[in-house]
Amino acid sequence: MTARKRFYKDVTVTEDLGIALDGRPVKTPMKAPLRLPTRALAEAVAAEWAEQGDEIKPATMYLTKLANTAIDRVGAHRAAIAQEVLDYANSDLVCYRADRPPQLVEYQARAWDPVVDWARTDLDAPFEVTDGILHRPQPEAALAAFGVAVQPLSDFELAAFHAIMTLTGSALIAMMLARKAIVPEAAWLAAHVDEDYQIEHWGQDAEAQARRAARYTEFMACCRFLALSRSSIRPVDGTAVS
Numbered sequence: 678m679t680a681r682k683r684f685y686k687d688v689t690v691t692e693d694l695g696i697a698l699d700g701r702p703v704k705t706p707m708k709a710p711l712r713l714p715t716r717a718l719a720e721a722v723a724a725e726w727a728e729q730g731d732e733i734k735p736a737t738m739y740l741t742k743l744a745n746t747a748i749d750r751v752g753a754h755r756a757a758i759a760q761e762v763l764d765y766a767n768s769d770l771v772c773y774r775a776d777r778p779p780q781l782v783e784y785q786a787r788a789w790d791p792v793v794d795w796a797r798t799d800l801d802a803p804f805e806v807t808d809g810i811l812h813r814p815q816p817e818a819a820l821a822a823f824g825v826a827v828q829p830l831s832d833f834e835l836a837a838f839h840a841i842m843t844l845t846g847s848a849l850i851a852m853m854l855a856r857k858a859i860v861p862e863a864a865w866l867a868a869h870v871d872e873d874y875q876i877e878h879w880g881q882d883a884e885a886q887a888r889r890a891a892r893y894t895e896f897m898a899c900c901r902f903l904a905l906s907r908s909s910i911r912p913v914d915g916t917a918v919s
Contacts, residue, residue, distance in 0.1 A: 680732040688727040694719040696726060707749040711741075714833050718744075718905035739898035740905075747836035747906075758839055759827055766823045766848040767815050769804070770868065776808040781874050788867040792849050795858055800826050804849065826852055837903035844868075844896045854900060861900040865893065 685698035695712045696703040696719065703711040703726070713719035718740070725738045735742065751758055771789035775781045789806075796802045802822035807813045830838055834855065842851040845868035853859040859867075866873070872889075875881075881889075 680734045683729055683731055683733050685726075688723045690716065690719045690723050696723050698726065705745045705749045709748050711744060711748065713744060714831060714906050718833070718902065721901070721905055739895055740902050743836050743840060743899065743902045744833070746840075747833040751832040751836045751839075755832065755835070758835060759824070762827055762839065762842065762848050763820055763824055765842055765846075766804075767820060768812055769815075769849050770846040771849055772804055772806050772813075772815070773810055774806055774808050775871075781871070784870050784874055788870045792847070792853060792859075792867060795853060796823070796849050799856065799858065800852070802826070823848070823852070826856075830855065831906065833906035834903060837899045837906065840899045841896065841903070844892055844899065855903065861897060864900075865896060 685701075687699050689697045689700075691697050691702065693710075693712055694714070694716060695710055705711050711722075713722060722740045722744055725741050729738075771792045774785050774789070793804050793806060796804050796819075800822050802819040803816055804819045805813070805815060827835070827838075838851050838855055841854060841864075842848045845851060845864065847868055850859070850864050850868055854861065854864050869889075
C-alpha cells in the first residue's frame, strides 16, 4: 500500500475501544468499526496512528493491519483459516529433519525436539518426526488434538497466530507462543535453524539480511499483538510473552 498525506491531528481511544481520528471513528477496509478486544491493544493501535509523520505509511502499521485482518477476514472465514492451520501442522517445519550433515542434524534436534515434545505432552498431540522432505501425514489424533487447541483462540489471537505461523513455517511454534510456552526470541531462532546453519557456513548477502530484518520486525509485532489481545487463552506454565 502506498503512503498518503496525514489528514488528522489527534488520535484517541473511544469508550468502546475503537480508534478516533479528530473524533471520527476509524473503520476497517470493509467498513466495519475498528474496535479492539483490550484497552492495551487499543492504545497500541492508537499509538501507531499517532506516530505517523506527514504521510501515513500503512506498511509500518503492523498492529492496525492485524486488527483489520481479525475483523474483516478471520471473523468471516474462521473455519477456512482454522483448516489452513491444520494443513500447516500436517506438514510442520519442525517435523521434517535432515539426515546429514551431522551438525545440522544436531542443531535441528536441539531446537525442534522440545517443540514436538511440548505438543505431545501439553496438547496430547502425538506428532511424528521424519527424515527428508517427502510429505508424511501426521496421525489423526495429533491433528485432532491440535484443532482442539486452536478453538479457544479469539479472532484477534487467531489473526496473530496465523501470521506468526506463516512467518515461521510452523504451527507448533506458533501454538507454543500462544500458550506462553516459549518467548518470541527463542521461537524466532527455532524457526531459522536451517537458515542460520547456511549463514554460518556460507555467509549472507545484504539483500537477504534486509529481508530477514523486515520479517523479524513483523514477527515481533505479531507477538506483541498476540500478547496485547489475549483474552481467551488460559495461562499455562511457561515463560510469558513480553
